[in-house]
Amino acid sequence: MPSLKDLRKRINSVKSTRKITKAMQMVAASKLRRAQEAVEAARPYAERMERVLASLATSQTDKEGAPPLLVGTGKSDTHLLVVATAERGLCGAFNSSIARAARRHVQHLLQEGKKVKILCVGRKGRDALRRDFSSLIIDTIEMRNVKRLAFGNAQPIARRLLDMFEAGEFDVCTLYFNKFKSVISQVVTARQLIPATLPSEGSAGPGLGDAIYEYEPDEADILAELLPRNLAVQIFQGLLENAASEQGARMSAMDNATRNAGDMINSLTLNYNRTRQAFITKELIEIISGAEAL
């Protein structure tokens, strides 16, 4: 049986743990709100870009000499996986679920005899994937010092992908991130970046499907400018969603931890009181029986 002193120590340590998790939860909650606002704010740009892309792409995909960013290289031998995760842990299954999905995909591709390359965004993803596929990871982009995610953070990644694509280092590129659904649910999403996935028909908005645009300069030139930007926007959106998801996951994980700590304190306190009473009873018995023996 643990001594009273030990129990008291444990209760205190659990109490301070609870304080920490509670604080983390509140910090995550306020960060979540900001992250969600950022996601919302970035939506109009992406929507409009998608609309322009949709109207351009339908007229261009069938033509010969369509940009490879849109239609692909015609092969799918080498796959590049961009795995976006968090920089920090303590956010439930957030990082491990992305890593799991990516791992499954990699194994699947390897079985088919394809070549796979992995680009990690965020430290945690690299840590998780390094164990199995350390030879496949080409680089890690750290976002440690990024306080507030800006478009400028997504651009270098896009630039890098474009360089690699032009150099023929991969044929298909997929981005892995967590899509923010709600505080308790984040969905691991794989979005194909190259060749570009086109927005499904009918999503172009009302009254736009039939609008016949003039193009200035011509369609191909606009498309050539638009696609690289679209790539950056897609990455930016993925990162924003990821940031919101991370905070959401951390918030619910810390909420759970706080509650568990509370339960633990209760049961430890009960135990402590019981032990204390047993101790008192024992002392009393000793005194009484000592007195009787006289």
Next chain:
Amino acid sequence: MADKIAFELVSPDRLLISEAVDMVTIPGGEGDFGVLAGHQPIISTVRPGILEVQNEGAAVRRIFVSGGFAEVTNERCAVMTEEAIPVEDINRADIEQRIKDTDEDLAAAKSDHERATLEVRLATLKDMLQAAT
């Protein structure tokens, strides 16, 4: 006064302007063009330059945009750009500092690509400086 056109200026970070205006002058890739309500649908590239927003009874607003795209339909005009600053908010000293920084980066750039990216940024900054005068 004729009908107004729903004008939107968006950057990747947020929606900057969304309101009904009389006329917008866009620095298109092939020359400036003005957009009024009922304009022919057009999709155009936008070069770095000054975008002008005119509204009846209000001063013309001049906004520097760093390039992007414009999508115009009969009743709508959306301009997508990476950076947009109202001309009166451009801080000359700040831009000059940024030009200096970029110049230094350019001198230190290693790959061709890096250099190309920086040159584009430099040109944009110089355009911005010119716009401020």
